[in-house]
Amino acid sequence: MATRLGKKGSDLGTMYRGGHGQWAWIAHRATGVGLILFLFAHIVDTAMIGWGAEAYDRVTSVYHNPVVRLIELGLVGFVMFHALNGLRIIAIDFWPKATRYDKPLFFGTLTLFLLAMAPISYIMAKQAIELFV
Amino acid sequence: MATTQVRPSSSPAPSSHGDGSGYGHVSGRDRPAGGFELWSWLFMRISGLVLVLLAVGHVLIMTVLEEGIDRVDSRFVAERWSTPFWRVWDWMLLSLALVHGINGLRVIVQDYVKWPQWRFAVNMVFYVLGFALFVLGSVVVLTFDPASIFGS
Numbered sequence: 001m002a003t004r005l006g007k008k009g010s011d012l013g014t015m016y017r018g019g020h021g022q023w024a025w026i027a028h029r030a031t032g033v034g035l036i037l038f039l040f041a042h043i044v045d046t047a048m049i050g051w052g053a054e055a056y057d058r059v060t061s062v063y064h065n066p067v068v069r070l071i072e073l074g075l076v077g078f079v080m081f082h083a084l085n086g087l088r089i090i091a092i093d094f095w096p097k098a099t100r101y102d103k104p105l106f107f108g109t110l111t112l113f114l115l116a117m118a119p120i121s122y123i124m125a126k127q128a129i130e131l132f133v
Numbered sequence: 134m135a136t137t138q139v140r141p142s143s144s145p146a147p148s149s150h151g152d153g154s155g156y157g158h159v160s161g162r163d164r165p166a167g168g169f170e171l172w173s174w175l176f177m178r179i180s181g182l183v184l185v186l187l188a189v190g191h192v193l194i195m196t197v198l199e200e201g202i203d204r205v206d207s208r209f210v211a212e213r214w215s216t217p218f219w220r221v222w223d224w225m226l227l228s229l230a231l232v233h234g235i236n237g238l239r240v241i242v243q244d245y246v247k248w249p250q251w252r253f254a255v256n257m258v259f260y261v262l263g264f265a266l267f268v269l270g271s272v273v274v275l276t277f278d279p280a281s282i283f284g285s
Contacts, residue, residue, distance in 0.1 A: 029241060036234030040262065043227065043270045046210075050273040053207035053282045063202050072196055079192045086181045093162055093178065120197055127201045 020106045028085050031078040038075060069128040073121060080116050084109050173236055180233045187226040211282035220274055227270045235263040 048056040062068055088109045092098045098105060165171040196202050213219045238259050246252040 029237075032234065032237045033241065035230075036238060039230055039234055040266060043231075043266045047269050047273040049207060049210050049214075049282075050277060053211075056207040056210065060205070063205070069202070072202065076192050076196055079188055083185045083189050087185060090178050090181065093164065099162070120193075123197050124201060127203060131203055 020103065024085055024088070024106055024109075027081060028089070031082040031085075034078050035075075035082060038078075064131075066128055066132045069124065073124045076120055076124070077117055080120070081113050084113050084116075173240075177233060177236060180229045184226070184229055184233060187222060188230060191222075191226055207282050211277075211279040214274070214277050215279045220277075224271065224274045227274065228267065231263050231267050231270075235259050 045059050045062075048059045063072065088105050091105065092102070165174050195205060214223075239256055242252055242255050242259075246255050
């Protein structure tokens with residue numbers, strides 16, 4: 001009864017209405033999976049602080065590396081997209097009229113995401129370059 | 134999708150928002166009718182709202198402000214966790230993000246893992262891993278002694 005509607009068959013390889021809604025849905029899943037997998041590792045690396053300064057600093061030295069810094073920018077992007085798209089989902093779910101503004105809401109979310117990521121990318125790139133060049 | 138679903142009158146479709154169309158894509162999205170799935174649905178949205186503050190704040194503070202991750206080392210953590218405020222922040226972030234994420238995985242597993250035994254096994258792996266990490270993270274956040282870094 002209370003299961004997710006229309007999920008009887010496999011969704012793999014099928015279209016979900018198509019268009020921007022499908023891409024938002026896929027991106028929300030992909031970023032969500034990426035974030036929970038990172039969280040698994042991040043809890044362990046942070047927990048190293050309980051084993052002393054040396055253990056923590058040795059394990060987290062992986063974050064002080066130019067290539068990892070780039071991946072880190074991707075991580076911030078994942079968080080920002082998942083957060084903004086999540087707010088869009090909440091708006092649609094709790095504000096009935098929001099579905100009338102489905103497209104503006106989606107492209108507004110995308111614009112906000114890009115507007116947020118521009119300065120974040122600049123700042124993080126600058127930090128990395130100043131450290132390694 | 135799901136527009137032809139007929140609900141018993143005892144469980145009104147929340148997607149009918151007055152225009153009487155009953156179409157999910159016209160008058161709001163479908164949501165679970167009740168029971169565990171409705172609580173799960175509600176939890177994802179409430180925890181999601183809180184996580185917008187906790188998680189976005191966390192990554193901006195840690196990786197964007199000042200010198201970003203460069204300034205984050207054991208002394209930085211020890212100083213941060215000298216204040217109960219950041220311990221509470223980090224513990225709430227740990228708990229909410231873990232449950233939000235593991236529940237998200239459960240929903241995805243529900244979509245892609247059809248064979249019941251496999252679904253149970255995959256979910257159990259995530260639940261056990263999630264619980265173990267929750268215990269590990271909680272013990273460290275709540276019992277950490279800054280003196281172990283700074284010396285007493």
